[in-house]
Amino acid sequence: MKNAVEDLQNFRGVLLVDKPHGKTSFSLVSALRKKTGVQKIGHAGTLDPFATGLMILLVGRDATRLSNSYLAVDKEYEAVVQFGTSTTSYDCEGTITSSSSRVPTLSEIEAAVNQFQGTIEQTPPMFSAKKVNGKRLYKLARKGITIPREKVAVTLKTTLLNYTYPLLTLHITCSKGTYIRSVAHDLGEVLGISSHLAALKRTRCGNFHLSQSIPGETLYASL
Numbered sequence: 001m002k003n004a005v006e007d008l009q010n011f012r013g014v015l016l017v018d019k020p021h022g023k024t025s026f027s028l029v030s031a032l033r034k035k036t037g038v039q040k041i042g043h044a045g046t047l048d049p050f051a052t053g054l055m056i057l058l059v060g061r062d063a064t065r066l067s068n069s070y071l072a073v074d075k076e077y078e079a080v081v082q083f084g085t086s087t088t089s090y091d092c093e094g095t096i097t098s099s100s101s102r103v104p105t106l107s108e109i110e111a112a113v114n115q116f117q118g119t120i121e122q123t124p125p126m127f128s129a130k131k132v133n134g135k136r137l138y139k140l141a142r143k144g145i146t147i148p149r150e151k152v153a154v155t156l157k158t159t160l161l162n163y164t165y166p167l168l169t170l171h172i173t174c175s176k177g178t179y180i181r182s183v184a185h186d187l188g189e190v191l192g193i194s195s196h197l198a199a200l201k202r203t204r205c206g207n208f209h210l211s212q213s214i215p216g217e218t219l220y221a222s223l
Helices: 025-036 067-071 108-115 137-141 180-192
Strands: 015-019 041-045 052-059 074-085 086-089 096-099 119-120 153-163 167-176 195-205
Touching: 015 025, 015 153, 025 041, 025 052, 052 067, 074 180, 108 153, 108 180, 167 180, 180 195
Parallel strands: 052 195, 086 195
Antiparallel strands: 015 052, 041 052, 074 167, 074 195, 086 096, 119 153, 153 167
16 A cells, blocks of 8 residues: 555555544545545545544545445444543533543443443434434534434444543444444443543554555645
8 A cells, every 4th residue: 555655646546544633534635635636535434633543535536436335344443431521522522511520440341341242222422424304413513402313223342452540442343333432422321420532543444454554644745
């Protein structure tokens, strides 16, 4: 992959990029358009600005036609859950809505994590691009509006990597449509404490791995 994109001006096809922290997914697409001169560029799943890791960018008309097949694959993440505060968006970019001081034990954490295995029902967060009655949920959320959302079946495999209060690090393999920030929020609900998603890194999309990607900074260089 790295050798194939030494000259981005001539590149067409599937480009794997490690999105940097603080950058929007759209900024990667915009930078790549300037690098390649190609306007027809898509992606197979965005990441929030605070998140990092693997993004699949599709350069050229032939590549963008493959978007749906890449969107449907399962994904892997490393997620850091922070206990003690909950937010409007269920992640570190939201406004704090509640706080708690209770420190859960490791055995409590393990029992809670065990509830996020296999096929479960998950309520999409209000701060999401999901449409309900033709309206994007995040547009309503920004106006302070909350509406009922139907639960969606998702499949998870959640592994505890490290726990040192207030931070819990998880490895999550999940199906299409899973919201990791909802996992972080719901985990706190199970434990009876406030929580939110503090950090997120996507490490795999289907057969594509983060180790195959180029640094996202490459796209911004010399612009």
